[in-house]
Amino acid sequence: MKHWFYACRPFLAAAILLLCLPFTPAQAQNPFTDRLPPLSPAVTQRTVRVAIYHNPPLAGISAEGKTEGFFVDLLQYIAEREGWQVRYVFCSFSACLDMARAGQVDLVPVVAYSDERAQTLSFNRETVLNNWGEVYTRKGIKLESLLDLNGRRVATSRGGIYADELKKMIPNLGITIEMVELGSYQAVFEALAQGTADAGVVSHLYGELYAEKYGVSRTPVIILPVSLHYAAPKGANEDLLNAIDRHLVALKADPHSVYYALLDKYLGHLPSRRTPWQHWALIFGGGAVALAGAVSAILYRRRAVQRERALQASRAALEEETTGRAQAEKALQEAEARYRLIFENIVDVLFVLDANLCLQEISPSVRATFGYEPGELIGQGLPKSGLVFSEDLPRLLADAERTFRGEDQPMAIYRFVAKDGSLRYGAVTAAPLILNGQAVACIGSIRDVTERLRAEEEAERIARQMEQARRLESIGLLAGGVAHDFNNMLTAILGHIDLALMDTPEDSPLRANLAEARASGDRAAQLARQLLVFSRSQPIERAVLDVGQVLQDILKMLRRLLGEQIAIRTEVAPGLWPIEGDALQLQQVVMNLAVNARDAMPQGGELTLQLENVTLDEEYARKVPFARPGHFVRLAVTDTGTGMPPEVLEHIFEPFFTTKPKGEGTGLGLSTVYGIVRQHEGWINVYSEVGRGTTFHIYLPALPERAVATRLAVPAEAATGGRGERILVVEDDERVRRFAVTTLEAYGYQVGQAGSIREALALFAQEEGAWGALFTDFILPDGTGLDLLAAIYAKRPGLPVLLTSGWAGQALVGRERGYPFLQKPYGVGDLLKAIQQILSSSQGSRGEAS
Numbered sequence: 093m094k095h096w097f098y099a100c101r102p103f104l105a106a107a108i109l110l111l112c113l114p115f116t117p118a119q120a121q122n123p124f125t126d127r128l129p130p131l132s133p134a135v136t137q138r139t140v141r142v143a144i145y146h147n148p149p150l151a152g153i154s155a156e157g158k159t160e161g162f163f164v165d166l167l168q169y170i171a172e173r174e175g176w177q178v179r180y181v182f183c184s185f186s187a188c189l190d191m192a193r194a195g196q197v198d199l200v201p202v203v204a205y206s207d208e209r210a211q212t213l214s215f216n217r218e219t220v221l222n223n224w225g226e227v228y229t230r231k232g233i234k235l236e237s238l239l240d241l242n243g244r245r246v247a248t249s250r251g252g253i254y255a256d257e258l259k260k261m262i263p264n265l266g267i268t269i270e271m272v273e274l275g276s277y278q279a280v281f282e283a284l285a286q287g288t289a290d291a292g293v294v295s296h297l298y299g300e301l302y303a304e305k306y307g308v309s310r311t312p313v314i315i316l317p318v319s320l321h322y323a324a325p326k327g328a329n330e331d332l333l334n335a336i337d338r339h340l341v342a343l344k345a346d347p348h349s350v351y352y353a354l355l356d357k358y359l360g361h362l363p364s365r366r367t368p369w370q371h372w373a374l375i376f377g378g379g380a381v382a383l384a385g386a387v388s389a390i391l392y393r394r395r396a397v398q399r400e401r402a403l404q405a406s407r408a409a410l411e412e413e414t415t416g417r418a419q420a421e422k423a424l425q426e427a428e429a430r431y432r433l434i435f436e437n438i439v440d441v442l443f444v445l446d447a448n449l450c451l452q453e454i455s456p457s458v459r460a461t462f463g464y465e466p467g468e469l470i471g472q473g474l475p476k477s478g479l480v481f482s483e484d485l486p487r488l489l490a491d492a493e494r495t496f497r498g499e500d501q502p503m504a505i506y507r508f509v510a511k512d513g514s515l516r517y518g519a520v521t522a523a524p525l526i527l528n529g530q531a532v533a534c535i536g537s538i539r540d541v542t543e544r545l546r547a548e549e550e551a552e553r554i555a556r557q558m559e560q561a562r563r564l565e566s567i568g569l570l571a572g573g574v575a576h577d578f579n580n581m582l583t584a585i586l587g588h589i590d591l592a593l594m595d596t597p598e599d600s601p602l603r604a605n606l607a608e609a610r611a612s613g614d615r616a617a618q619l620a621r622q623l624l625v626f627s628r629s630q631p632i633e634r635a636v637l638d639v640g641q642v643l644q645d646i647l648k649m650l651r652r653l654l655g656e657q658i659a660i661r662t663e664v665a666p667g668l669w670p671i672e673g674d675a676l677q678l679q680q681v682v683m684n685l686a687v688n689a690r691d692a693m694p695q696g697g698e699l700t701l702q703l704e705n706v707t708l709d710e711e712y713a714r715k716v717p718f719a720r721p722g723h724f725v726r727l728a729v730t731d732t733g734t735g736m737p738p739e740v741l742e743h744i745f746e747p748f749f750t751t752k753p754k755g756e757g758t759g760l761g762l763s764t765v766y767g768i769v770r771q772h773e774g775w776i777n778v779y780s781e782v783g784r785g786t787t788f789h790i791y792l793p794a795l796p797e798r799a800v801a802t803r804l805a806v807p808a809e810a811a812t813g814g815r816g817e818r819i820l821v822v823e824d825d826e827r828v829r830r831f832a833v834t835t836l837e838a839y840g841y842q843v844g845q846a847g848s849i850r851e852a853l854a855l856f857a858q859e860e861g862a863w864g865a866l867f868t869d870f871i872l873p874d875g876t877g878l879d880l881l882a883a884i885y886a887k888r889p890g891l892p893v894l895l896t897s898g899w900a901g902q903a904l905v906g907r908e909r910g911y912p913f914l915q916k917p918y919g920v921g922d923l924l925k926a927i928q929q930i931l932s933s934s935q936g937s938r939g940e941a942s
Contacts, residue, residue: 139177140332142167143188143197146276149301149358150202150221150320153182162358163201163220167322169350170339184275186251189213195325199332204253204318215321216333218340222414225254225315226299228308229291230284235311242267247280247289249273254293257316281306297359317414441518441538444525449474449492452533461518461540463511481507481515488520495522496531505541517542580825580898582917586613587831590920591838613917634672636795639725640664640703646679650686657696658689665704669794671725677768678792684765685729685788692733692786702728705794718775719791727790736780744778813839813924817864817931821845822852822880823896824873828916832867835920836927848873849880861888865930870897878909892930 144159146152151161159180171178181188181197191197193212204223205215229235233244238261248255250273262269272289274280277299280292285306292308293315303310322336343351441461444453450473454466462479469477480488484506495501501522508516522536589610596603643662650660682701689699706726713719736744745766765788769776773793780786819841823829829845836843844859846852849872856863866884868877877895884891898916914926 138175139179140171140199141179141181141197143181143183143191143200145183145185145188145202146278147185147202147295147298150297161201162354163320163322165354165357166220166343166351167199167201167336170336173339174335184251185249189251189323192323192325195328198324198329200323202320203323205321206253206256206318208256209253209323212326213323214326214328214330214333215323216336216340218337218344219319219321220340221297221320222317223320224296224317224414225257225293226296227291227293227311227313227315228281228284228299228303229311230287230289230308233290233309235291235313238265238313239267241269241291243269244290245270245272245288247272247274247283247292249277249280249294250275252293253318254295254315258293261315278302281308284308317418438537439539441540443536443538445474445492445522445534445536447496447532449489451477461510461538462508462516479508481509483507491520492522492534495524495534495536498524498526498531505545508538515542516540517545580828580916582613583898584825584827584831586610586917586919587828587835587923589613591831591834594838594920634674636670636672637675637678638668639671639678639727639792640668642675642678643682643701643703643727645675646682650683653683654686654690654699658693659698661698661700663700663702663704667705668703669705669723669725669796671772671792671794673772673792674768678772681765681768681790682727682729684762688762689729689731689733689786692731692735697732697785700728700730702726702730704728706791708791716775716777718770723794723796724774724791725794727792728787729790730785730787732785735782735784735786737782741778741780745776814841814927814931816840816842818842818844818859818862819927820852820856820863820866820868822847822849822866822868822872822877824848824869824871828869832923835923839924841927849875849883852880853883856884856887861891863888863891865892865894865927867894867896867927870895881911892933894926894930 144151144164147161149161151163152159154160168178170176181191183191188197188200189203189209192200200213203209203213203215209215227235227238227241227246235241246258246269248258248271255271255273259271272283274283277294280289280294281302283289284292285308291311296314299310322333324330324333340351343349346352438455439457439460440455441458442453442455443451446452450471451469452471454469456466458464458466458469464479469479474480474492475485475489487504488506491501491504503519503521505517505519508518510516517540518538519541520536520538522534524531525533525535589606593603593606593610596606643664647660647662654660686699689697693699704726706724708719708721708724710721713721744762746763766776769790769792774791776791777789778786779789814836819836821829821832821836821843823832823845824847826847829847833843833845844855844863846855852868861884866881868880870877872880881893893911894914895911896914896916896918912926912930914922918926
């Protein structure tokens with residue numbers, strides 16, 4: 093429209109004068125051109141070198157070889173009015189910028205402004221167009237965000253602002269892409285079409301026009317809204333840039349200008365506003381048309397002002413929208429980056445299931461937890477993935493269905509199968525993802541709790557062992573007390589049987605009955621001794637021993653005991669450390685375990701006895717009751733028998749517990765073993781499984797620096813009677829005291845008796861200490877035998893003494909003080925022999941002193 097307006101200016105002037113309209117020259121001034129710098133004569137008649145790169149529809153070369161495009165035609169329009177001679181130089185975009193920076197060209201069209209580029213280039217002030225970058229993909233690839241570019245080949249225009257921005261964004265997103273830099277947007281689309289790139293970044297305008305031609309797909313991912321300008325060498329050609337700005341302001345203010353016509357031509361955004369019939373009417377219509385033209389001019393000015401205001405408002409709205417979109421995109425990118433950072437670095441395994449229970453996403457932590465790569469599981473249905481242990485799969489699927497129904501599901505533990513086939517325990521929490529009131533996915537996490545559960549199981553096992561140990565200790569105290577009282581009763585029973593036998597003729601029918609009663613008493617005494625061993629109250633004869641030799645000494649007996657159906661195999665490690673202990677009791681341990689093994693192998697089998705040195709550390713000691721760090725000799729007794737279930741293992745060391753039929757066992761074999769081992773300051777572990785046999789591990793403290801001592805057997809002396817020696821018997825149990833007094837008197841001793849310390853001291857004082865020996869129980873109603881000795885020794889030092897008790901632990905106390913000890917129950921021979929020994933020792937001491 094502006095063309096015919098300029099052509100008809102003479103007619104309009106005449107019409108205005110004739111009509112005498114109140115319209116002054118000041119009112120005809122353009123409000124936009126008033127802001128522009130004045131036209132400089134220096135710009136006329138000059139050659140302008142323009143570097144142009146292929147970027148249709150803004151700039152480029154047509155198929156016929158013609159230079160064209162929105163920026164090219166606009167510049168040509170301005171050049172014609174400024175008197176410039178334009179000479180084009182064709183180059184790639186990056187080469188064009190380099191030529192401008194080097195001053196080899198005067199202008200470069202279609203350059204996006206950035207603060208970085210403004211350091212080396214000058215730009216015209218007025219924005220020519222706004223644009224932004226968009227990401228396109230080849231067919232078959234779907235992108236929802238920049239994060240989906242991870243691991244892909246991305247084509248960009250070399251030196252382009254969108255490529256530069258993408259390079260800056262990549263490190264912050266935590267992804268890796270392979271950049272393919274090409275010479276133009278056309279080359280980017282060609283790379284996508286040929287499959288040499290997965291995605292490409294081009295300007296919005298280029299993509300709008302050519303995406304369909306190359307068969308590429310636009311994605312919702314945009315990059316950096318920009319304003320497009322003409323650029324010149326830094327600090328040079330300001331006159332050219334000022335002239336361009338002056339024309340741009342005027343052209344953009346006129347909705348009928350060539351600026352909008354070129355937009356229609358190249359971008360198709362604005363409809364054509366040419367009206368040919370008005371043009372011909374103005375030429376041939378004369379004054380009437382001139383009058384109409386004048387009126388049109390007035391109306392135009394008003395419309396121009398309105399248009400400019402509308403444009404300014406639209407520009408502000410566009411800038412606000414662009415800024416808002418950029419901020420939203422940035423916020424989205426930051427949120428996605430944070431999500432991706434959490435998703436890819438969290439220790440727990442995060443997963444997303446669709447409504448068909450198909451794994452849509454799974455975090456990289458699945459690699460460390462279960463050994464799978466995420467790609468091996470994504471896209472697979474959970475039932476067929478093999479990740480969930482088959483026995484737990486029905487329960488997990490039922491819980492997943494409840495989750496999709498929106499029901500609250502507490503954390504649950506399932507077993508998972510790692511890639512190496514091992515089982516792992518995972519604590520799973522999940523929740524539905526609700527969209528439009530419907531659960532479309534299930535989002536959850538798996539926390540590996542395998543080690544925690546194993547630690548809890550181990551702690552529970554240790555707690556059970558400790559509880560069992562405490563129970564055994566309690567039972568041991570009870571057993572020791574029972575044995576003590578039992579021994580007192582047996583002493584009286586066996587003693588009086590012995591006395592009865594002494595008074596019964598050999599041919600008396602009562603003698604056989606008394607002998608049978610004596611034999612039963614002996615078996616009862618053996619039972620009491622076993623209880624004392626279990627309670628660790630039976631004193632042991634300690635010596636430095638070679639356990640290998642102790643084992644060797646009973647092998648022949650073991651073979652006779654076990655029979656030919658059971659093979660015995662021994663493994664004794666060389667250089668076995670010595671221990672301190674009682675050889676007979678250790679042999680009893682082996683015998684009892686061998687008998688148990690024989691009963692567990694009724695069809696025959698193999699018994700293995702192993703001896704080796706072991707050194708234990710603090711970590712092992714913390715896991716096993718009674719264990720401690722140090723050097724030990726370990727005896728392992730293994731059979732190939734039927735084994736024991738867990739409920740039996742918990743009770744095997746308890747007295748009187750037996751799995752044998754009634755009447756076939758006392759249940760004291762293993763409790764005796766337990767007591768002997770604990771009395772040797774060791775401990776015992778048992779491992780058994782039904783159908784796979786049993787192994788006992790016995791740990792005995794070793795003495796690596798000690799040598800085994802040679803022990804000589806001393807034959808016992810025959811018991812004889814006394815010759816009137818005076819013996820003071822102190823015993824609170826009347827039946828035992830009566831037996832002891834009767835026996836000693838029958839064998840020629842003079843005997844005094846008391847039931848307490850008070851009575852004994854009174855009798856001692858009454859006889860003025862004229863006693864040859866003291867025979868006293870360890871436990872008395874008003875004190876101990878040691879208390880009695882202290883009071884007597886204050887008046888008569890060196891009096892021969894013999895201590896006795898049914899609680900053998902007190903024997904250790906007496907022996908530590910240097911006093912002889914007689915264990916209850918005892919018979920006539922035991923008592924006479926012990927009294928004879930203390931009297932003989934006393935006489936020998938006096939003889940040496942004389």
